[in-house]
Amino acid sequence: GTGLVTATPEANDVEYLSPVTIGGQTLNLDFDSGSSDLWVFNTQLSRAATQGHTIYDPTKSKTFALMQGASFQISYGDGSGAAGNVGTDTVDIGGATVTQQAVELATAVSRSFVEDTNNNGLLGLAFSQLNTIQPAPQKTFFDNVKSSLAEPLFTADLRAQAAGAYEFGRVDTSKFTGEMTWVPVNTTDGFWQFTSEKFSIDGGAPQTSTAGAQAIADTGTTLLLADPAVAQAYYAQVDGAVDDEQQGGFTFPCNAQLPDLQLDVGGTMATVKGTDINFAQVDDQTCFGGLQASPAGLQIYGDIFFKSNFVAFNGGNNTLGFAQH
Numbered sequence: 001g002t003g004l005v006t007a008t009p010e011a012n013d014v015e016y017l018s019p020v021t022i023g024g025q026t027l028n029l030d031f032d033s034g035s036s037d038l039w040v041f042n043t044q045l046s047r048a049a050t051q052g053h054t055i056y057d058p059t060k061s062k063t064f065a066l067m068q069g070a071s072f073q074i075s076y077g078d079g080s081g082a083a084g085n086v087g088t089d090t091v092d093i094g095g096a097t098v099t100q101q102a103v104e105l106a107t108a109v110s111r112s113f114v115e116d117t118n119n120n121g122l123l124g125l126a127f128s129q130l131n132t133i134q135p136a137p138q139k140t141f142f143d144n145v146k147s148s149l150a151e152p153l154f155t156a157d158l159r160a161q162a163a164g165a166y167e168f169g170r171v172d173t174s175k176f177t178g179e180m181t182w183v184p185v186n187t188t189d190g191f192w193q194f195t196s197e198k199f200s201i202d203g204g205a206p207q208t209s210t211a212g213a214q215a216i217a218d219t220g221t222t223l224l225l226a227d228p229a230v231a232q233a234y235y236a237q238v239d240g241a242v243d244d245e246q247q248g249g250f251t252f253p254c255n256a257q258l259p260d261l262q263l264d265v266g267g268t269m270a271t272v273k274g275t276d277i278n279f280a281q282v283d284d285q286t287c288f289g290g291l292q293a294s295p296a297g298l299q300i301y302g303d304i305f306f307k308s309n310f311v312a313f314n315g316g317n318n319t320l321g322f323a324q325h
């Protein structure tokens with residue numbers, strides 16, 4: 001295939017896992033457009049840490065080579081992280097193949113990764129400048145494979161409680177309805193970043209949250225973390241919604257009617273379906289919102305956004321394409 005793999009959701013669509021073959025060994029990884037390291041669970045980790053995981057064994061790969069003296073250490077916004085050493089091997093995603101791809105072998109991973117036994121590592125799809133390998137940062141799979149693709153792009157087709165897909169090299173127009181809108185990406189910080197300062201609720205009058213507010217497209221983040229003004233205005237329209245310190249964010253009665261939310265992506269409005277904003281039940285009557293306030297200044301449009309929008313990441317001209325699906 002041209003580089004087409006299934007994206008399978010965990011419970012509550014917390015993460016999406018896709019098969020990657022490394023030196024002939026297939027592991028399910030979390031494709032993450034919000035970071036730029038490809039790291040895997042492997043035989044160097046303790047048995048306790050790898051319990052329930054699928055691990056990569058470099059000694060069993062005919063094409064593995066150690067990258068002498070190289071190491072990595074990555075931290076994520078949720079406080080999790082991983083660190084270890086580095087090699088190269090042949091990496092194949094649905095037929096799109098890179099020989100001598102930098103593959104980072106964790107020798108330490110945070111508890112949240114140990115406990116998430118569906119997740120055997122991350123495949124970073126942000127810009128290579130964010131790669132954490134020392135002494136010399138290495139290229140992402142996408143950067144390495146780009147020139148061999150029919151088109152220098154990949155797409156994310158993530159679905160609510162259903163199998164979706166990542167595809168490298170083409171935009172499958174049968175996967176979405178209406179027109180795809182392309183917007184320029186600001187790559188300065190290494191993310192797929194764009195201006196997102198306007199919002200409207202149920203197609204009402206657009207309001208500005210914060211002039212010049214920035215957002216990133218992050219397939220590796222579960223929720224939609226938006227400017228606090230957006231979250232406050234949205235949940236003000238939901239009867240019984242409260243910002244519940246104890247639950248860690250906005251909750252509402254599970255039978256609430258959730259309005260649709262429009263957010264601008266580089267000036268063009270994209271819709272997030274209200275149904276996708278009901279994230280998970282936290283007790284018999286109460287549900288936790290998929291839209292929450294972003295702690296930092298930066299907005300993080302995670303899987304909640306992708307469930308309503310098919311997104312193309314074009315590394316040829318650094319643009320993002322989005323369309324309703």
Ligand SMILES: CC[C@H](C)[C@H](NC(=O)[C@H](C)NC(=O)[C@@H](CCSC)NC[C@@H](N)Cc1ccccc1)C(=O)O
Nearest residue numbers: 032034035036075076077078080130218220221300
């Ligand atoms: C605290 C670390 C800050 C956020 C920063 N790190 C980052 O920005 C890294 C590359 N990206 C991330 O922490 C976030 C984007 C944060 S926006 C600043 N994306 C990747 C994240 N979803 C990966 C993940 C997947 C599953 C489970 C947990 C984590 C740094 O290293 O400085």
